[in-house]
Structures are given as C-alpha cells and as structure tokens.
Amino acid sequence: MEHLNKMIASNLAGLRKSRGLSLDRTAELTGVSKAMLAQIEKGKSNPTVSTLWKIANGLQVSFSYFMKEDKVSFIKINKEDISAVEDEEGGYRVFPYFKFQPDRKFEIYTVELEPGCVHGAKTHLGEEYLLVRDGALTVSLDGEEHQLNTGDALQFSGNTMHSYENKAANTASFFLLMYYPEPEA
Amino acid sequence: MEHLNKMIASNLAGLRKSRGLSLDRTAELTGVSKAMLAQIEKGKSNPTVSTLWKIANGLQVSFSYFMKEDKVSFIKINKEDISAVEDEEGGYRVFPYFKFQPDRKFEIYTVELEPGCVHGAKTHLGEEYLLVRDGALTVSLDGEEHQLNTGDALQFSGNTMHSYENKAANTASFFLLMYYPEPEA
C-alpha cells in the first residue's frame, strides 16, 4: 500500500502546512509523537488505525480526509432551470437539484406539498434527511406521526414505511436528501 | 482506542457473517492472514491503515464502513433545540443540523446572513452544496462572484477561496451541505 501511505502523507503534510502548525504543536493536539508524525508525512510508516484516528480527531478533520484526492469545479443551478416532477394530482412536486452519481452517494431535492395532500413513498435503500424550509409537514414513519414545522428536520432510514402529509392551510416546502451509504451484501 | 477497535471488530465480524464467509476465504479475498482477521474481529489488535484498507478492498466496502455505529431509527430536530454559532458581529449565524460522523460523509447546516454582511470562509477539503432557502446571496469563488436567489443552488470545491455576502435589504438564508467524499480505490 505504497499509494495509500503516500496519499496520507501528502494530505497530512498539506493540512499541517495550511494551518501553519509545527510538528511539536501537532503532536500536542493529536497525542501522536512528533517522530511518528514526521514518518507518516514522509510516507515512511504505515500507521495503525488508532494512530490515524487520533490525528484526525486532534486536527478535527474526518478520517477520510487523509484519503482524499483532489476535485475541482463548481456547478450553479438556477431555480428556473429545474423541471418539477409532479404526482398525478400535482399536489406533490419534486425539484431535483443534484442527481445521484457513483462518486457522490446522495441526491438532493426540494419538494412542495400542497395543503391537503399526502404522498406515500416507497420504501427504499439508504437514508433520508429532511429539512423543512417553510410550512408544516406531517411525516409518518411506520405509522408513527411526526409533526415538523419550519426549520425542523428529520432523519430516518429509507426502509421505514413513510409518507408525507400537509394538513395545514399553506404549501409546505422542504429539502430532501437521499443518502446511499453503501451497497449492502 | 478501545472503542474504535471494538467498532471495527463488530463491523467486520458482522459483515463476514452476513456474507457467510469463513476466515480462510476472507483471508484469500483480502490478503490479510486468517490469524490477523480473527484478532481484529475479537478487538485484540489495532490494525494498521493498510491492513484495514486491504480488508475493505477485498470485501468491497468503503474504508469507513468499519467505523459505523448502529443507527437509530430516526432523528428529529426541532429548530428551537439548535444553538446558532455566530461570528463576531452576529451577522452570520450557523445552525448545525447533522454533524459529521465517520459513517456519514457530510454535515448539514442552515446559515443566516444579515443584510450588508460578508463572511469569508477558510478553504477546506470536500465539497460544498449550497441551496438558497430565502433571499439573495452573492458567493465569491476565487474572486468570481455568483449571484444566487431564492431556490438557486451552487456546488463548489471547498478548496476554492470563497465568501458569502448579502448585498440585499433582507436576511438571506441558505442550506449548506459539506460533503467529504471517499476516494476511488
């Protein structure tokens, strides 16, 4: 795993440099010895998981930070460019923002639900993260109702029987993130 | 790091069992010795990053799979339960919803920016997904300005120099998702 250790090496060295931290200071923050940090940065050692964990925690980055490779670019999306997908009655409208891609394991929508409408969703893999943008929403999970208001949020597993309902007088609007962490065996 | 090794232990043992793999077969698939696999599963050893990487690749799961903790069935967040983090002038307020966890590679915030305020963010790793909930927002990427209105969205790499500015007369509010992708193996 020469390649892996090289990735870790460059990411740790780059992070430390970008923060202007000395090896001494980093050793204090992480609880890993200066000598070990230097070895890791030079790709001369293959750290244990615990050691890398200590480093990640001490430097307050994610574990996977050390395994990243560069990506660049931006994407701008204007609301007018998005075509809504509606259900048959038109009361449930989905605006897709970021569709699923293999190298990105989630997709993001905004959803609008008209007063009096209920939308039962099929169970699915992954997890849902729902953040209420505006209005009131009732989410049923395995028959248990949860009342959400503007600014509230809810996360649940997609294999839960779930439905969204707008019992209020005004349109409800929410952000919906579908996350697919791993293919299960 | 007893806790970490216990997590890895139970996740590896659970995965292997769910696939009906013997230690011998797993050793073949991963290139890690049977004895080592057994030790890891018993939490009796603290594997190096390379070893765990070999196991992840051999079993075709992501590295962070081994660090997941059991999931709760759902999490509900009420807006009143969230404490905002403000900058010095109070014009930039961050509401953390889902903080980063090793088994979930993103975190979600809502942000409010008062009229006339500008917030320069530190460059960081990962990607940002920004969706304007309400108001108008000017995002500068490496000096290039992007004008976003309600319902617009923007995705960009976090290592871009970026700042958020509200040049309008009303508070701007947006959802911010910070994503830290896993590298391709």
Next chain:
DNA sequence: TACATATGTACGTTATATTGAACAATAACT
C-alpha cells in the same frame, strides 16, 4: 553578531502488528 528558541531529523528501544504453522473443535461424509 551572538544567543535562545523553534523546528525537523535521526537514532535506538520497546511494544505490538502480522504472519505461517500447528492445534483443537466442529461439521460433513462414508
């Protein structure tokens, strides 16, 4: 400039990660 401090590198010691092989227990087959 001289001196003090900070920083990174090199070194040797100890603990342990990792292995191949042997062993014990269990399951499958005849």
Next chain:
DNA sequence: AGTTATTGTTCAATATAACGTACATATGTA
C-alpha cells in the same frame, strides 16, 4: 462409528509502529 474436511484458536518468530531523546538546522530576538 470412523474418517476427512472445514473452521476458528493458539503460538512463536519476524518486522515495524511508535515512542522519547538527542542532534542538526532554521528562525527570531536583543
């Protein structure tokens, strides 16, 4: 029942992860 194969466990040898310390170099200050 006896035999063979499979599976997980144990053991000891080897390599190296990780450390504290010393040293070399760079930086900052008076």
